[in-house]
Amino acid sequence: MARYDLAVIGSGQGGVPLAVDAASQGRSVVLFERGAFGGTCVNVGCTPSKAFLASAHSAGRARRTAEIGVHCEVRVDAPAVLQRVRRIVGVWREGVEEKLARSAVHVVRAEASFDAPHVLRAGDDTYEADVVVIDTGTSAAIPDLPGLAGTPYLTNANFFLQDALPKHLIVLGSGYIGLELGQGAARLGSDVTVVTPDDRLVAREELDTCSVLTRALARDGISVLLERRAVAVAHDDGRFEVTLDDKTVLSGDGLLIAIGRRPTIPAGTVERAGIALDARGFVQCDEHLQTSVPNHYALGDVAGQPQFTHVSWEDFRRLRSIIVGDRSRTRSDRVLGYAMYTEPQVGRVGMTRDDAQKAGIPCRDVTYQLADVARGIEWNLEDGFFRLVVHAQTDAILGATFVGYEAGELIHVILAHMEAGSTWRTIERSVHIHPTFAEGIPSLARLLL
Known part of the structure; x- marks a missing residue:
């Protein structure tokens, strides 16, 4: 039986950098991957979907130009779009594989299961590790519908x-x-x-x-x-x-x-390793991402975290410290935002008004329509709004919702202010460039005056 300081199950956006970083520090590391390198993001999530949407939204925007006097004939080559998506995925996947190949990580191309709390099995081989990290992600939840099984239905995976x-x-x-x-x-x-x-x-x-x-x-x-x-x-x-x-x-x-999504749990996690799952079936973790078994951790989607790549990456940054004894980092010591890449986009960070009220926090909220932002009118992109939620007594920024063109980019203005501990008054005093969409953000805060 081979013995390692660290075993990582899965090659997602948290597991790979964790394994590579630990190996660069001289620790012995084994990483298991049963499928394609890169996890959900690279293979069936962010990378292919956003490459796909690059083509789709280009077509959608071109059709709308007639509203501003530009008439386009849009001809879509869907097979070429899908080929481009797969080509980009291939490049990113190869990049992950090359990163691991350049490291001292021992990569096992097989599915890992637990034989015991610190013993993993892959095929006929067993591996013992002092620390185990589960990074196995999620897969599409499939409903129990009569007639569905065996049909060529689609998920994000295919x-x-x-x-x-x-x-x-x-x-x-x-x-x-x-x-x-x-x-x-x-x-x-x-x-x-x-x-x-x-x-x-x-x-x-x-x-x-x-x-x-x-x-x-x-x-x-x-x-x-x-x-x-x-x-x-x-x-x-x-x-x-x-x-x-x-x-x-x-x-x-x-x-x-x-x-929806369901967690991918390695065989033997509960029965042979003794690791508890929560009510939804995700790996149960504390504030330090440790499971119910000492020196066992989980990160990203399978740990019941918000299912975004940047969360998995930030879990890696925390676990890197936690595993070596620095417990000052927790899963809660960060401001999290997310975006949906429809058009218009949705960008969110922190609490909504309903969230704050349910938590018993006194709050105020204001909304500014993109139809009142000069850039929105000039570019014919008036769909959406900016919304800010603040503490009614301390002026702290509790959260924001942005809906509109590139809302996923613009929401970072609020995220950075929240991370820095700013109040809405800092935003209100800010002078943003005219004419930009971001110019509407100080205008939004000024509604609180």
């Missing part, structure tokens, strides 16, 4: 392996994956129908955020069926028929399942 896009794509789910890929497919030529059991799109977001997105999707020709559930699926001769709970039957040649 969507980009298509040679062409469906003529009519049915999307089950209205979260980030469903809306990004659904809108992307629509802008590249597919008829798209989105089905959700919720009373609005992206139910975790505020109502007016969902309203802006609903109008934008309608402009792209997307049909949205709210408060509807699929109850059965049939597939024959290349076509899906999806029966809904109101007896409606949808027909299309593509079906995308995007109802």
Whole structure:
């Protein structure tokens, strides 16, 4: 049995830098990967979806130029779009593999399972490690629908392996994956129908955020069926028929399942390693990302963290310190933001007003419409708004929601102020360049005066 200081299960955006960094410090490290290097982000998440959306949103913007007097003929080569996506994924994946090859990490290309708390098995070989880190991520949750099993349905894992896009794509789910890929497919030529059991799109977001997105999707020709559930699926001769709970039957040649994510838990995690899972099935971790078993940790998605690449990367930075005894770092000592790459985009950081009120925090919130920002009017990009939530007594910034063009970039202004401990009065005093979208941010804060 080979023995190591550190074993990492999975080659995601937290596990790889952790393994490489530990090996560079002279520790013996083994990393297990059963599939492609790079984890969800590189292979089936951020990298392919944003490359795909680069083409889709270019097509969508070109069509809208008629509104400002520029008439374009948009011809989409969907096979070329998908080939480009796969080429970019290949380059990034090779980069991860080369990074590991240049390091002193012992890479095992096999699925790892637990034989005991500190003993891992891959094939016929066993490996013992003083410290074990689980970085196995999540996969698409698949509903138990009659008729679905065995059909060629799509998830984020195989969507980009298509040679062409469906003529009519049915999307089950209205979260980030469903809306990004659904809108992307629509802008590249597919008829798209989105089905959700919720009373609005992206139910975790505020109502007016969902309203802006609903109008934008309608402009792209997307049909949205709210408060509807699929109850059965049939597939024959290349076509899906999806029966809904109101007896409606949808027909299309593509079906995308995007109802949520489930954790990927290595075999033996609970039974043989004794590591506890939480009520949702994710690895249960404390503030230092340690599991219920000493010297066992988890990071990123599988640890029940917000499912974003930057969170996994920041988990690595914390674990790097925690593993060597510096427990000053915790999973909570950071300001987290995120974005959804529909068009318009959604950028979020911190709390909403509802979040603050549920936490018993006295708060104020203000909203500034992009239709009142000069750049929004000039560029015909008036969809959306800026919203700021602040503490009613201390003036501290509690959070913000931005909806609109490049909201995912603009939200970093608020994130940086929150990290620095600024109050809204610092933003109000700031002089931003005219004419920019960011010019609206001080205007937003001035509504609090």
